[in-house]
Amino acid sequence: MKILGLCGSLRSGSLNAAVLRSAAELTLPPRELAVDPGLDRLPFFDADVEQTALPAVVAGLRAAVGAADALLIVTPEYAHGTSGVLKNALEWLVGGGEIAGKPVALASASPAITGGDRARAWLAETLAAMDARVIPRELRIPQATLRITDGRVTDEPTRAALAGLLDALAHAAEAREDRGSLAS
């Protein structure tokens, strides 16, 4: 069970990167969670470049998504939406089609009491347009500076909710595999 984690914040002290770090630590064999470190190296999406000379970093991202059984996407909220970093990555993934049908779990952390709700809603709409299977369970972390310290989720109820989200994502991926093997 391979889960690919994508984080929409490039900030070194990112609360959302901390969520992904804790998610990786909570993921035990036979599950594994790898974090894609390449989003900061993606050029801005350009359909001409996509048609003529696909950058290696884009091909790498598409391959990583294609090889994953499921995705965990953590997003900051900027101006009531997701980050440009994530939107750009998703634009590169549209043409590849690797995300279609793939289970995706969403999480967001924000210092605000709204917990990034608008960013997740925005992201869910984009992912639905890409035919990704966003699972119904999500994780919102409001007042995240109180629940995340030293780069880790330290608030126990939030850690439990994160573990629950990972379980729900893994179950969605297993159910998809079962349907695939029944069909073949």
Ligand SMILES: Cc1cc2nc3c(=O)[nH]c(=O)nc-3n(C[C@H](O)[C@H](O)[C@H](O)COP(=O)(O)O)c2cc1C
């Ligand atoms: C340009 C900018 C816009 C922001 N807009 C929002 C917003 O609309 N809603 C919100 O909850 N937080 C907003 N914030 C606060 C971010 O949620 C906060 O900086 C958060 O820590 C960013 O995520 P990160 O810690 O993973 O980098 C904004 C921050 C910046 C710098």
